[in-house]
Amino acid sequence: MTQPLRIASPSDFLELMPFLLGYTPENTFVLHGITNVGLVGPVMALPLPADPTQWRPLAEAAAPEFIHSTRGRGIDILDVVVCLYRTPQPGQTPETTAHLLGHMADWMVDAFCDFGDAPVKLVLGIVGNQWWDYTCHWPGCCEGAPLPVGDHPESVTAQLRALGRIPGRPSSEIANEYRPTHTNARYRRALHEASTDFLTNSRTPRGRLIARQGTLNIIDGALKDVRNGTPIADESAARIILGLQDRRARDRALSWGPKADLPYERQLWADLARRCVPPYTELAPALLTLLAWVTWRQDDTATARLALREAMTIDSDYLLAQHLRQGLNQDVPVDRFLEVFRTAAAQDHADDEAALRTL
Secondary structure: OOOOOOOOHHHHHHHHHEEEEHHOOEEEEEEEEEEEOOOOOOOOEEEEOOOHHHHHHHHHHHHHHHHHHHHHOOEEEEEEEEEEOOOOOOOOOOOHHHHHHHHHHHHHHHHHHHOOOOOOOEEEEOOOOEEEEEEOOOOOEEEEEEEEEEEOOOOOOOOHHHHOOOOOHHHHHHHOOOOOOOOHHHHHHHHHHHHHHHHHOOOOHHHHHHHHHHHHHHHHHHHHHHHOOOOHHHHHHEEEEEEEEHHHHHHHHHHOOHHHHEEEEEEEEHHHHHHHOOOOHHHHHHHHHHHHHHHHHHHOOHHHHHHHHHHHOOOOOOHHHHHHHHHHOOOOOHHHHHHHHHHHHHHHHHHHHHHHHHH
């Protein structure tokens, strides 16, 4: 930014977040660090579970993770601003939801106090179109105030728009690109029919090698179809989804084509992720991580972060998603990852060729 932002009130932070994150958060908690070089410091956004009983351990884990990740980049945080976004559950009023968020606010403050590195300056709860400030101790103040509309010429929104910035779309709207449907029986049937043959053919070392190469060949054909505007056949889509559960096949896909092909890869991985319908949702992390990788290469870090978040919500131990999220958080150059992926893919290909000759 070419000039410092003027942040004078809690509502200014609420205006800032959709610009800072690249999307408008929903059912999320955001940690924003204030540094000695300006207000726009490091940010970490994590999903806020639907079950409030999971909030306290999440708060206790998030505080040290945030401090460690920023310290690893050589950033000193003076204060922390916490924003808690929550959509009221069926039968809940905004006031009831805000009261529940008040517990999370207390746990976040305690977690940072226990860690001892940076105090919490502000905790805001955002419920629908209203906000609460849990650090304001004046009765009736900052309780259920309407969200700022940013139409004042000196507002944060006006300042950022003057700099050519635009607020990000709602996270649910971005997720529509890749989130699996719950209703498509056709996708479910295709995965069911393909899984038996795939598992049978992959039981031996030679079978796994052949299945891996077959997966990569089908991906190559599917990308050609995407370039030509041809829909991916259900059988081919199911075969790719199953084949990418093989870590080596997935890793080879990370090193796929040139930058000009990224829009087609993005379309393919998003389409396949949407096809991971229940009860096959657990197959989605591979596709979501590939989508995150492609969107990161396209400089669309908002979609990359949300796709990784979705992958880790399905499988919290999915290692590649963890590595990519860490790389994003630490501003690792994307070309450094690409070089590693392409070197590893070349070695894997050579190893597979040698193995096929000996089996």
